[in-house]
């Protein structure tokens with residue numbers, strides 16, 4: 001059976017070099033709690049001296065008063081330093097976890113990421129990691145200290161009177177027995193709260209993401225309803241959970257600290273029977289009062305352990321998920337010819353999106369992929385771009401099997417211009433620079449000029465320094481497309497994949513975009529996913545896809561003669577009948 005790691009051993013894997021900080025913080029926290037007990041000892045000493053009518057001069061009392069004061073002050077100072085160190089270690093550990101999660105996302109197949117709800121990874125990386133801040137920063141030092149220090153005090157109590165020391169602890173098991181009734185289901189309830197909270201996040205992410213559609217189709221009410229339902233579900237769950245746990249928590253909080261309920265009567269019996277001195281009795285009363293407070297504080301952290309455990313489970317699920325499978329043996333490719341050898345690919349392990357495909361995309365030529373919607377064109381392009389591993393068969397780029405090419409080497413070879421290219425909420429300059437890290441401003445402007453967007457960029461409020469808004473929302477579709485082409489131009493990768501835009505086809509934009517694309521693809525190995533056949537009649541090679549297979553390939557005029565499917569698509573496109581196309 002697989003060994004299940006404790007939440008803390010999981011965290012320590014990420015804490016790495018910050019472990020020493022945690023150790024240091026725990027040690028200081030123990031000292032802090034120990035200092036906090038000094039005032040109790042001081043009071044016990046002084047009261048015992050007074051009751052016992054011991055001959056003590058003023059200096060005795062001054063000394064114990066001073067010790068109590070030093071105890072209080074030191075407690076504060078050590079606690080402050082301990083908390084500060086544990087917070088530093090925690091933030092560094094959280095940074096480490098987040099960095100690993102982000103870097104993991106780049107190694108996972110796109111299918112895994114796209115197949116999840118858009119809020120899922122944001123939730124794990126931002127919210128879940130955030131939620132371990134408090135447990136992590138406080139739990140380790142404070143829980144250890146709050147358990148260790150009272151144990152030491154307990155030892156001392158046992159040396160005074162073992163019977164009363166034992167009795168002083170009775171309320172703990174009673175309180176815990178009451179509490180355990182709700183703690184049993186804590187892990188499960190917390191897991192459910194995470195699940196319901198996740199649904200609420202997804203509902204709001206979807207609501208905000210689809211706000212345009214919602215408004216355009218006057219669906220505000222029904223969409224809001226979905227969000228409202230998720231919020232209500234969340235509120236109802238927490239209300240129910242807290243309500244069911246409330247009585248046990250209140251009883252626990254009332255019973256556990258009531259140490260005098262047992263110490264006073266039993267202590268008196270022992271005192272009356274002569275087996276306990278008045279001094280020891282008073283000392284026991286005072287010290288037992290200081291004994292339970294830290295223990296109760298420690299127990300209050302137990303719910304945090306379940307929380308950390310759930311969160312670490314989610315984090316590990318992402319970190320241990322399947323990566324794109326690369327041996328990374330190859331560092332250099334021989335040219336850019338792309339070959340699919342008997343490739344089969346399935347998104348869901350049930351239906352094959354590509355079935356036993358054999359095709360060659362020659363270097364330095366323009367190859368177009370055509371076919372009806374769902375025939376597999378984008379899947380071919382995305383396999384070339386390394387978004388997924390092939391399920392079966394071999395994909396060869398530059399004479400090398402992609403499974404041997406490191407993902408970043410493959411990514412360097414390819415510029416992918418999609419229909420909806422994502423623009424970051426940064427300046428136009430930075431958005432284009434994403435094509436080539438470290439490119440100078442001059443290089444960026446040159447790429448923009450070549451892509452035909454220099455003029456409109458200079459016409460923007462702040463020219464190249466204009467921030468384009470989240471996902472490029474402040475720009476028109478055609479403008480976003482041209483910026484994406486400029487980005488690809490700057491990258492200057494030898495393989496260019498173009499998912500031809502179906503939108504933005506107003507003649508003016510179309511002409512600019514076509515001339516920008518012509519410059520982008522010069523001398524490159526080009527794969528065009530063509531939606532309008534008129535744009536690809538000059539292509540060197542056209543591949544006709546049908547239901548995940550290659551139905552035919554050749555030049556435009558050859559296909560018109562030999563491929564029934566291509567001919568009918570061409571007729572549909574030009575609106576002609578009887579094959580008299582062109």
Ligand SMILES: Nc1ncnc2c1ncn2[C@@H]1O[C@H](COP(=O)(O)OP(=O)(O)OP(=O)(O)O)[C@@H](O)[C@H]1O
Nearest residue numbers: 114347348353371372373374375376377378379380
């Ligand atoms: N992320 C995905 N998860 C599951 N199935 C998918 C996914 N993407 C595509 N498919 C399925 O794979 C098949 C091929 O899709 P693909 O997107 O490659 O077709 P296409 O020819 O590019 O279509 P279109 O012209 O409409 O973009 C389709 O049946 C589609 O439903």
